[in-house]
Amino acid sequence: KLLCVKCDATLSQSVEFDISAPCVSPWTASYGLTDEQKEFQKVAFDFAANEMAPHMAEWDQKEVFPVEAMRKAAQLGFGGIYTRPEVGGSGLSRLDTSIIFEALSTGCVSTTAYISIHNMCAWMIDTFGNDEQRERFCPDLCSMEKFASYCLTEPGSGSDAASLLTSAQRKGDHYVLNGSKAFISGGGDTDVYVVMCRTGGKGPKGISCLVVEKGTPGLSFGKKEKKVGWNSQPTRAVIFEDCAVPATNRLGEEGQGFNIAMKGLNGGRINIASCSLGAAHASVLLARDHLLVRKQFGETLANSQFLQFKLAEMATKLVASRLLVREAATALQENRADAVSLCSMAKLFVTDECFNVCNQALQMHGGYGYLKDYAVQQFVRDIRVHQILEGTNEVMRMIISRNLLTES
Incomplete structure (x- = not known):
C-alpha cells in the first residue's frame, strides 16, 4: 500500500x-x-x-x-x-x-x-x-424512467441561436415540424426532446418551444457522432420531416421559446461549470498522488519546488473557480440583476481555468498521463467541450462586455 x-x-x-x-x-x-x-x-x-x-x-x-x-x-x-x-x-x-x-x-x-x-x-x-x-x-x-434532450443548436445556427430555421407550422390542433438540430446530447436514445422552433417571423420573437416525444412520426436521428470526449452519452442530429406534434405540447405561448431557451441556459452554464469543477478537483488529487510516489533523479517529484508551486496554483484556481460558481448559482436562485453576467463569468472563467488545471495534471504525469490506463487524460478530453457548449466562451465574453457597456 x-x-x-x-x-x-x-x-x-x-x-x-x-x-x-x-x-x-x-x-x-x-x-x-x-x-x-x-x-x-x-x-x-x-x-x-x-x-x-x-x-x-x-x-x-x-x-x-x-x-x-x-x-x-x-x-x-x-x-x-x-x-x-x-x-x-x-x-x-x-x-x-x-x-x-x-x-x-x-x-x-x-x-x-x-x-x-x-x-x-x-x-x-x-x-x-x-x-x-x-x-x-x-x-x-x-425518476429517469425517461430521459430528455435539449434541442437548440442547428447545423447553420450555433452561437447565433436566434437565427434557427427549424419551422413549426400550426395546422389545426398540431404543429408540423421541419428542420434539424445538431450536436444533441442523448439524441436517439432519449425519450423527450425540448425543441426550439420557428412559429413566427425572423429573430428571437418568432421562436416557440415544443416537447416532442420519441416515436412521433416524422422524427428521426442522424448517425452517432464520434467525439473526442463525452463518450458515455450519444450525440446525434435530430431530424424533423413533417413531424406532427400536438399543440398541447407547446411550453408557454408562441414567441416565448427564445426566452425559455436562454433562461434554461443560464442554469446550464452553472451546471457545466460545476462539472468542470469536479474534473479539476479529481485531477488535482490524481496529480498530488502521482507526485508523492513518482521518483526521478533519486527523489519523488513532490520534492520539486517547481511542481509544488504548480500544484499550489492548480488548487488556487480550483478554489477561486468554485467560489465564482457558487456566487453565480446564488445570484440565479435569488433572481438578482447581476445573475446573467455572473452565470456567463462563471462559465467563461471556470471552464477555461479548470481545463488548464486538468491539462497541467496530465503534464505532471508525464508520458503516463497520455495513457488511457490513467484517468487524468479522460478528464482532459471530457472537459474540453465545456468551453464550447452552452454558449461558447467567446459568446460569454460578448454577454459580459455588453452588460458592462450598457450599465447606466
Whole structure:
C-alpha cells in the first residue's frame, strides 16, 4: 500500500482513487456549506466513487450510455434536482445543484454532464409548462424512467441561436415540424426532446418551444457522432420531416421559446461549470498522488519546488473557480440583476481555468498521463467541450462586455 506522508491515508493509482480519503482537504469542497449541503455532497461523492469512477473508462471506451447507473442516481434525487417536489423533483436550490454536479463529476464528467442537461429539460417543463404538462412529463423524468434532450443548436445556427430555421407550422390542433438540430446530447436514445422552433417571423420573437416525444412520426436521428470526449452519452442530429406534434405540447405561448431557451441556459452554464469543477478537483488529487510516489533523479517529484508551486496554483484556481460558481448559482436562485453576467463569468472563467488545471495534471504525469490506463487524460478530453457548449466562451465574453457597456 502507498500511504500519504501527511495523514497515512491509503493512496490510489491509475484510474482508481478514493475521493473521500482524509487528504481530500474537505475545506476546499465543503467550505461555507450548511450541514445539510455537506450531507448530500457526501452522498454525491460516494455515488461518484462507488458507482461511476470504477466504470468511467469502460463507458468512455465502449461508448456506453449508462442508463441503470443514472437511474440509481435518480433514486438519490439527482434526476430532478431543482424541479419541484410536487412532480417528483428534489426542489433544491441552484447552489445545492452545483455542489451535487461537482461531486458527481469526480466519478465521470461525461455522464454527469448529460445528467445536468436532463435536469435542465425537466426544470424547463416544470417552470414553463402547465399543470397537465408538468404532471405528464416531470415524474418520469425525475425518476429517469425517461430521459430528455435539449434541442437548440442547428447545423447553420450555433452561437447565433436566434437565427434557427427549424419551422413549426400550426395546422389545426398540431404543429408540423421541419428542420434539424445538431450536436444533441442523448439524441436517439432519449425519450423527450425540448425543441426550439420557428412559429413566427425572423429573430428571437418568432421562436416557440415544443416537447416532442420519441416515436412521433416524422422524427428521426442522424448517425452517432464520434467525439473526442463525452463518450458515455450519444450525440446525434435530430431530424424533423413533417413531424406532427400536438399543440398541447407547446411550453408557454408562441414567441416565448427564445426566452425559455436562454433562461434554461443560464442554469446550464452553472451546471457545466460545476462539472468542470469536479474534473479539476479529481485531477488535482490524481496529480498530488502521482507526485508523492513518482521518483526521478533519486527523489519523488513532490520534492520539486517547481511542481509544488504548480500544484499550489492548480488548487488556487480550483478554489477561486468554485467560489465564482457558487456566487453565480446564488445570484440565479435569488433572481438578482447581476445573475446573467455572473452565470456567463462563471462559465467563461471556470471552464477555461479548470481545463488548464486538468491539462497541467496530465503534464505532471508525464508520458503516463497520455495513457488511457490513467484517468487524468479522460478528464482532459471530457472537459474540453465545456468551453464550447452552452454558449461558447467567446459568446460569454460578448454577454459580459455588453452588460458592462450598457450599465447606466
